[in-house]
Amino acid sequence: MSRRVLLVEDEAPIRDMLKFVLEQSGFETIEAEDFDIAQQKLVEPYPDLILLDWMLPGGSGVQLAKSLKQHEFTRDIPVIMLTARGEEEDKIRGLDAGADDYVTKPFSPKELIARIKAVMRRVTPTSNEQPIEFNGLKLEPISHRVMANEDALDMGPTEYKLLHFFMTHPERVYSREQLLDNVWGTNVYVEDRTVDVHIRRLRKAIGMHGHDAMIQTVRGAGYRFSTKL
Amino acid sequence: MSRRVLLVEDEAPIRDMLKFVLEQSGFETIEAEDFDIAQQKLVEPYPDLILLDWMLPGGSGVQLAKSLKQHEFTRDIPVIMLTARGEEEDKIRGLDAGADDYVTKPFSPKELIARIKAVMRRVTPTSNEQPIEFNGLKLEPISHRVMANEDALDMGPTEYKLLHFFMTHPERVYSREQLLDNVWGTNVYVEDRTVDVHIRRLRKAIGMHGHDAMIQTVRGAGYRFSTKL
DNA sequence: AGGGTGTGTGACAATTTTATTAAACGATTA
DNA sequence: TAATCGTTTAATAAAATTGTCACACACCCT
Numbered sequence: 001m002s003r004r005v006l007l008v009e010d011e012a013p014i015r016d017m018l019k020f021v022l023e024q025s026g027f028e029t030i031e032a033e034d035f036d037i038a039q040q041k042l043v044e045p046y047p048d049l050i051l052l053d054w055m056l057p058g059g060s061g062v063q064l065a066k067s068l069k070q071h072e073f074t075r076d077i078p079v080i081m082l083t084a085r086g087e088e089e090d091k092i093r094g095l096d097a098g099a100d101d102y103v104t105k106p107f108s109p110k111e112l113i114a115r116i117k118a119v120m121r122r123v124t125p126t127s128n129e130q131p132i133e134f135n136g137l138k139l140e141p142i143s144h145r146v147m148a149n150e151d152a153l154d155m156g157p158t159e160y161k162l163l164h165f166f167m168t169h170p171e172r173v174y175s176r177e178q179l180l181d182n183v184w185g186t187n188v189y190v191e192d193r194t195v196d197v198h199i200r201r202l203r204k205a206i207g208m209h210g211h212d213a214m215i216q217t218v219r220g221a222g223y224r225f226s227t228k229l
Numbered sequence: 230m231s232r233r234v235l236l237v238e239d240e241a242p243i244r245d246m247l248k249f250v251l252e253q254s255g256f257e258t259i260e261a262e263d264f265d266i267a268q269q270k271l272v273e274p275y276p277d278l279i280l281l282d283w284m285l286p287g288g289s290g291v292q293l294a295k296s297l298k299q300h301e302f303t304r305d306i307p308v309i310m311l312t313a314r315g316e317e318e319d320k321i322r323g324l325d326a327g328a329d330d331y332v333t334k335p336f337s338p339k340e341l342i343a344r345i346k347a348v349m350r351r352v353t354p355t356s357n358e359q360p361i362e363f364n365g366l367k368l369e370p371i372s373h374r375v376m377a378n379e380d381a382l383d384m385g386p387t388e389y390k391l392l393h394f395f396m397t398h399p400e401r402v403y404s405r406e407q408l409l410d411n412v413w414g415t416n417v418y419v420e421d422r423t424v425d426v427h428i429r430r431l432r433k434a435i436g437m438h439g440h441d442a443m444i445q446t447v448r449g450a451g452y453r454f455s456t457k458l
Numbered sequence: 459a460g461g462g463t464g465t466g467t468g469a470c471a472a473t474t475t476t477a478t479t480a481a482a483c484g485a486t487t488a
Numbered sequence: 489t490a491a492t493c494g495t496t497t498a499a500t501a502a503a504a505t506t507g508t509c510a511c512a513c514a515c516c517c518t
Contacts, residue, residue, distance in 0.1 A: 104331060111329065156494060173373040177346060189343040194496055200477065219504070220386035221373045229381040385505055423507055429466065448464070
């Protein structure tokens with residue numbers, strides 16, 4: 001199980017508190033107090049998750065988040081942002097640099113741990129870079145590509161993530177809400193019905209060879225990826 | 230489905246607004262303006278979630294939160310705190326009484342609803358239901374699907390629920406009224422005979438392999454799911 | 459056999475849910 | 489700043505499901 005967390009926080013007392021909480025729950029923690037130190041510690045073996053204070057001095061928390069997403073090897077490490085309450089939430093949301101979740105201070109240790117575990121559960125299968133194939137529809141995480149019997153398919157980022165989630169969780173119904181949680185991430189406030197639109201685009205994208213039959217509507221329950229029928 | 234929210238807030242206008250927002254989203258709301266009234270309303274049936282203003286007069290919001298966690302029957306009810314932006318964060322952090330989430334005023338209705346749903350989802354984890362099988366007729370709750378010897382069967386949501394109920398309560402007669410209570414839900418005004426129609430639809434759906442013989446009519450009493458005869 | 463009662467069936471209109479399309483929006487880049 | 493790409497929302501169309509009815513049918517009793 002993935003257990004290593006990089007903790008980036010400038011205030012020593014809070015850092016210590018977090019370290020304590022994390023270790024109580026069996027996580028190994030690597031500490032960093034600023035952008036530079038964090039960069040230094042970001043080498044093999046990479047942490048399984050990064051807990052990042054949004055408001056590092058000089059706004060370098062934002063910088064770090066962006067930098068993480070730009071480098072191939074760190075792109076897939078899940079990030080949980082620690083945000084202070086007073087901050088204008090819309091701004092933060094707007095500046096979203098690809099965090100997987102946000103935790104607003106103050107938070108309970110219980111909540112923090114729960115969210116860390118939730119994110120890890122969600123992302124871990126993603127970090128498995130093995131191609132996945134069903135009935136000639138192949139998704140290759142490494143090249144970030146979807147092939148249908150030798151033809152490369154074209155789709156948007158959200159459709160890719162959605163398909164990835166489906167293919168790693170086949171033969172299961174997911175409600176629109178669950179899909180939003182798992183594909184869009186928690187703390188994202190989007191209409192349920194938006195899922196429909198992305199489902200449609202995904203079906204369209206993989207439909208040329210009839211693969212869209214695997215994306216199934218389950219009336220009153222949600223959607224399912226299945227090879228049957 | 231979880232739908233009842235206890236709303237504890239002293240300021241009437243805000244309370245009204247919240248009530249409106251909640252009911253718009255299909256939640257049933259119980260209102261309380263202070264500690265005592267909240268305690269009074271905290272009886273069976275317990276609410277599924279409590280929305281609690283942190284800053285009730287006299288700090289009784291804190292009291293209530295603590296009291297909730299001390300009583301066995303209320304301990305597991307998730308609590309979302311409403312906190313005002315200006316408040317001293319550290320104090321709150323220290324006083325943390327185990328809230329499941331915080332929402333900072335002012336907030337958007339959408340955000341509030343999203344958080345309520347998220348908390349409910351988190352607290353009610355997927356009840357891992359095992360597949361049930363009788364004579365080659367298999368119902369899989371996870372994929373929300375019914376299979377008859379490798380063939381996927383097609384049926385409407387009500388027929389699915391009906392079959393689910395039957396398969397989890399085999400070898401027992403149920404009157405039409407009992408079926409309505411258990412499958413449709415209590416306090417639903419529907420004709421008894423409507424059950425007949427759904428029984429027929431269910432039989433038709435599972436009939437291709439002769440599985441409809443398990444849905445048996447008990448004249449004068451109701452219907453029964455049985456593997457015998 | 460006939461009447462009375464309870465159940466099966468097909469059709470139908472209302473309602474609910476999902477699919478589809480178009481437009482608004484937001485962020486990024488030229 | 490305009491142009492572009494992708495996402496979200498809103499509006500509309502399409503489809504599936506629902507409860508009820510009217511009537512056919514089956515069973516039981518006298």
